[in-house]
Amino acid sequence: MHQHLDDLFALLRIPSVSTDPARRDDLRRCAAWLAAKFTALGLTAEVHQTPGHPIVSARNRRVAGRRTVLIYGHYDVQPADPLALWRGDPFVPTLSDSGVITARGATDNKGQILAHILGAGETIAADGDLPLNVIFLVEGEEEIGSPHLAEFLRRQRAELACDVVAVSDTGMIEPGRGTLTYGLRGIACLEVAVSGPDKDLHSGIFGGAVANPLTALARLLATLHDADGRVAIRGFYDGVAPLAQWERAAWAALPVTDAELLRLAGASALAPEPGYRGVECAWGRPTAELNGLYGGYQGEGSKTVIPADAHAKLSFRLVPGQEPEKILSLAAAHLRNHCPPGVTLTVTPGHAGAAYLLDPATPCAQAARRALALAFPGKEPALVREGGSIPIVSDFKKILGADTLLLGLALPDARIHSPNETFTVENFEAGIRLNQILLHELAR
Amino acid sequence: MHQHLDDLFALLRIPSVSTDPARRDDLRRCAAWLAAKFTALGLTAEVHQTPGHPIVSARNRRVAGRRTVLIYGHYDVQPADPLALWRGDPFVPTLSDSGVITARGATDNKGQILAHILGAGETIAADGDLPLNVIFLVEGEEEIGSPHLAEFLRRQRAELACDVVAVSDTGMIEPGRGTLTYGLRGIACLEVAVSGPDKDLHSGIFGGAVANPLTALARLLATLHDADGRVAIRGFYDGVAPLAQWERAAWAALPVTDAELLRLAGASALAPEPGYRGVECAWGRPTAELNGLYGGYQGEGSKTVIPADAHAKLSFRLVPGQEPEKILSLAAAHLRNHCPPGVTLTVTPGHAGAAYLLDPATPCAQAARRALALAFPGKEPALVREGGSIPIVSDFKKILGADTLLLGLALPDARIHSPNETFTVENFEAGIRLNQILLHELAR
Numbered sequence: 110m111h112q113h114l115d116d117l118f119a120l121l122r123i124p125s126v127s128t129d130p131a132r133r134d135d136l137r138r139c140a141a142w143l144a145a146k147f148t149a150l151g152l153t154a155e156v157h158q159t160p161g162h163p164i165v166s167a168r169n170r171r172v173a174g175r176r177t178v179l180i181y182g183h184y185d186v187q188p189a190d191p192l193a194l195w196r197g198d199p200f201v202p203t204l205s206d207s208g209v210i211t212a213r214g215a216t217d218n219k220g221q222i223l224a225h226i227l228g229a230g231e232t233i234a235a236d237g238d239l240p241l242n243v244i245f246l247v248e249g250e251e252e253i254g255s256p257h258l259a260e261f262l263r264r265q266r267a268e269l270a271c272d273v274v275a276v277s278d279t280g281m282i283e284p285g286r287g288t289l290t291y292g293l294r295g296i297a298c299l300e301v302a303v304s305g306p307d308k309d310l311h312s313g314i315f316g317g318a319v320a321n322p323l324t325a326l327a328r329l330l331a332t333l334h335d336a337d338g339r340v341a342i343r344g345f346y347d348g349v350a351p352l353a354q355w356e357r358a359a360w361a362a363l364p365v366t367d368a369e370l371l372r373l374a375g376a377s378a379l380a381p382e383p384g385y386r387g388v389e390c391a392w393g394r395p396t397a398e399l400n401g402l403y404g405g406y407q408g409e410g411s412k413t414v415i416p417a418d419a420h421a422k423l424s425f426r427l428v429p430g431q432e433p434e435k436i437l438s439l440a441a442a443h444l445r446n447h448c449p450p451g452v453t454l455t456v457t458p459g460h461a462g463a464a465y466l467l468d469p470a471t472p473c474a475q476a477a478r479r480a481l482a483l484a485f486p487g488k489e490p491a492l493v494r495e496g497g498s499i500p501i502v503s504d505f506k507k508i509l510g511a512d513t514l515l516l517g518l519a520l521p522d523a524r525i526h527s528p529n530e531t532f533t534v535e536n537f538e539a540g541i542r543l544n545q546i547l548l549h550e551l552a553r
Numbered sequence: 554m555h556q557h558l559d560d561l562f563a564l565l566r567i568p569s570v571s572t573d574p575a576r577r578d579d580l581r582r583c584a585a586w587l588a589a590k591f592t593a594l595g596l597t598a599e600v601h602q603t604p605g606h607p608i609v610s611a612r613n614r615r616v617a618g619r620r621t622v623l624i625y626g627h628y629d630v631q632p633a634d635p636l637a638l639w640r641g642d643p644f645v646p647t648l649s650d651s652g653v654i655t656a657r658g659a660t661d662n663k664g665q666i667l668a669h670i671l672g673a674g675e676t677i678a679a680d681g682d683l684p685l686n687v688i689f690l691v692e693g694e695e696e697i698g699s700p701h702l703a704e705f706l707r708r709q710r711a712e713l714a715c716d717v718v719a720v721s722d723t724g725m726i727e728p729g730r731g732t733l734t735y736g737l738r739g740i741a742c743l744e745v746a747v748s749g750p751d752k753d754l755h756s757g758i759f760g761g762a763v764a765n766p767l768t769a770l771a772r773l774l775a776t777l778h779d780a781d782g783r784v785a786i787r788g789f790y791d792g793v794a795p796l797a798q799w800e801r802a803a804w805a806a807l808p809v810t811d812a813e814l815l816r817l818a819g820a821s822a823l824a825p826e827p828g829y830r831g832v833e834c835a836w837g838r839p840t841a842e843l844n845g846l847y848g849g850y851q852g853e854g855s856k857t858v859i860p861a862d863a864h865a866k867l868s869f870r871l872v873p874g875q876e877p878e879k880i881l882s883l884a885a886a887h888l889r890n891h892c893p894p895g896v897t898l899t900v901t902p903g904h905a906g907a908a909y910l911l912d913p914a915t916p917c918a919q920a921a922r923r924a925l926a927l928a929f930p931g932k933e934p935a936l937v938r939e940g941g942s943i944p945i946v947s948d949f950k951k952i953l954g955a956d957t958l959l960l961g962l963a964l965p966d967a968r969i970h971s972p973n974e975t976f977t978v979e980n981f982e983a984g985i986r987l988n989q990i991l992l993h994e995l996a997r
Contacts, residue, residue, distance in 0.1 A: 298855040312870065313941025315814070315818055316842050317835050317838050319820050324778065327771045376764070376895065377749075378895045379763055398768070399767035401851050401860075403847045407845050419846060421771075422851075450822065453821055496758050
């Protein structure tokens with residue numbers, strides 16, 4: 110374990126902040142470090158240049174007839190800002206007496222991907238090879254939206270062909286409890302602009318005679334939901350897969366109660382869809398959300414203006430059964446049908462991605478659940494969905510045709526993306542163990 | 554007339570921009586110039602210091618038993634910016650062959666108030682005195698909201714006691730046509746804040762489980778109007794004075810058609826209250842307007858956030874019969890009653906002022922109409938209201954108990970507040986004539 114921690118600390122010392130152009134060489138250095146590590150462990154590694162930061166791949170020898178698993182991770186990290194809130198240098202990792210490692214990237218994602226790499230190394234050291242074909246794929250641009258990964262997957266589709274993908278980049282429901290994330294929501298974004306007069310008008314001179322774009326926008330957006338808060342776009346719920354009885358029951362036993370969600374949100378009350386608990390809405394029900402709203406005067410005091418235009422940014426969280434492009438077109442039609450008179454509406458679709466759902470009863474998922482149970486003994490693995498979207502998971506499905514096992518090692522208090530990010534030695538060890546067990550379970 | 558134009562040009566050459574601290578001495582110089590001019594014409598002048606720019610007053614001898622008229626104007630001007638759009642120096646007035654004077658302040662308000670001053674001077678030169686008691690009140694802070702005028706009126710209430718106020722600082726409906734503005738709308742402002750979670754939340758993690766303050770705000774604001782665009786606040790229209798049949802007929806004959814309003818607004822269509830023409834809504838019907846709306850993400854692309862709060866700026870244009878404070882309290886009650894669950898509402902009232910209406914059949918208004926007919930011969934004076942608010946008119950009523958005659962000399966194309974502001978020699982002469990006739994008519 111001492112050597113493993115040395116490796117992790119060496120990796121954490123490289124400030125591979127992908128969004129910072131000044132760190133470009135650090136990202137190269139990080140990719141080279143990984144390639145050298147893979148090689149040292151007995152894998153064949155390659156560094157692939159992209160228009161951005163390099164992608165590192167590594168594999169054991171390919172044996173025909175064996176299953177292939179692709180293990181994905183990323184070596185880039187979020188910026189460390191605000192630096193003043195860190196207790197030490199974010200790129201000088203520390204280890205506390207209680208076994209807590211603090212550094213930028215400790216959990217997200219260096220600690221988690223390195224656990225898989227070192228786990229594979231241990232298996233090779235013990236057995237001479239891994240029990241199935243393994244491809245590691247570690248990119249350097251996850252924190253900036255993986256702009257070159259899909260293109261790489263398409264170009265290398267044959268080389269990357271696999272039966273299943275494994276990723277440790279999600280959360281654990283609680284310490285010591287293995288957690289399989291078997292579903293993600295999709296997303297569809299659009300922007301709405303309402304324009305009226307060709308310039309801002311004096312509300313004294315024109316008010317009452319012309320339509321106010323701000324009022325029109327508020328009225329239009331208010332039609333997106335019915336009185337109960339359900340989305341009122343015709344056809345929005347068509348095909349939505351209902352929550353299964355087993356998952357509603359399973360989630361009810363998890364420590365994600367309405368009270369806990371409320372505490373995390375810091376709101377005065379939850380406002381779930383009627384008939385659903387908060388976590389059911391967040392993980393398994395679709396939404397229409399306003400993410401931004403602006404127009405007219407925003408400064409101190411008042412300015413009595415009827416502005417020329419008003420704007421809103423919308424996004425829809427989608428669940429299995431909903432097609433992003435169809436939702437965007439239903440939404441655009443709804444907005445056009447409900448736009449008040451006297452103004453002009455412009456709807457601009459943005460990025461979109463489908464929801465993801467893996468049946469936890471499939472053999473792959475069963476293997477993952479067994480591995481989680483063995484790596485985190487004493488507690489039945491939790492089966493969860495997440496409400497966010499992880500676009501690479503859709504890409505793996507679309508381009509490689511492979512399902513993804515999301516086996517997160519991030520603790521609820523790991524402070525990923527925040528100052529003083531941590532990873533525990535306990536989870537690092539568990540991750541190394543998890544990789545070894547998972548590969549054996551998937552090979553069965 | 555040559556001497557009168559020399560006087561106007563001298564006044565226009567002083568760059569009395571009240572909002573610019575660097576022009577402080579120019580405002581003093583302007584006040585001194587006016588006091589000297591009043592004195593030269595045979596009036597008793599006084600320059601009153603205020604915490605801001607000075608107020609100039611002047612009067613003829615007070616004769617008991619005569620009516621008293623207070624003539625108000627302002628010697629400060631708007632900034633000349635953007636300078637690049639002026640054809641010449643804004644403070645070097647020019648006179649075109651067709652009789653158009655171009656300079657900042659030409660119409661607003663130096664040309665108009667000087668016409669009254671010079672008109673009074675001509676009467677004194679001819680008759681030895683004015684036909685009634687006259688008080689001139691010319692302030693230097695109108696363009697910055699007259700912050701010290703109300704206090705001055707209160708302090709000098711006895712000295713400023715008058716039967717009626719006359720102001721030339723409004724518009725003419727068309728060239729050559731005397732225009733009496735007998736009504737103004739009032740105003741009441743308030744700000745609305747809706748807050749939800751105690752920080753911005755990830756819409757993937759929490760979306761669907763918590764109320765979105767932007768959605769709540771849009772839904773709340775959409776309740777302000779009914780399907781026809783009428784204000785839906787209970788009691789809002791209580792006591793509203795209906796438009797008189799005579800004024801609807803009079804306005805219909807004015808060149809403020811719906812087509813003309815639409816052209817000025819540059820919108821795709823007017824959206825008047827059902828049953829009213831555009832000008833009737835703008836001059837004589839109350840409104841609820843959104844002047845600003847903001848919250849969440851406003852940058853490029855998308856950011857999938859549920860923001861902690863959302864904000865709106867509202868203002869109500871009021872008509873006779875509506876009490877600003879009562880409207881603010883009805884609006885606050887409406888907002889509280891219609892606020893969706895899961896968020897916290899804060900309503901902050903802002904400034905408010907009542908509508909103003911002068912019956913054009915009163916003796917004073919009749920005198921003004923006769924004076925306008927004589928000063929602008931050949932066309933029946935137009936009787937108009939304006940949709941904006943002029944707070945000093947309320948102050949004159951509240952503090953001095955006097956009605957105000959608004960006898961504007963500003964032409965529709967005078968470009969007040971804009972580059973290349975103009976005033977015509979024709980209107981300057983008409984204004985001088987108007988003052989002489991008005992004082993005689995008010996003395997009858």
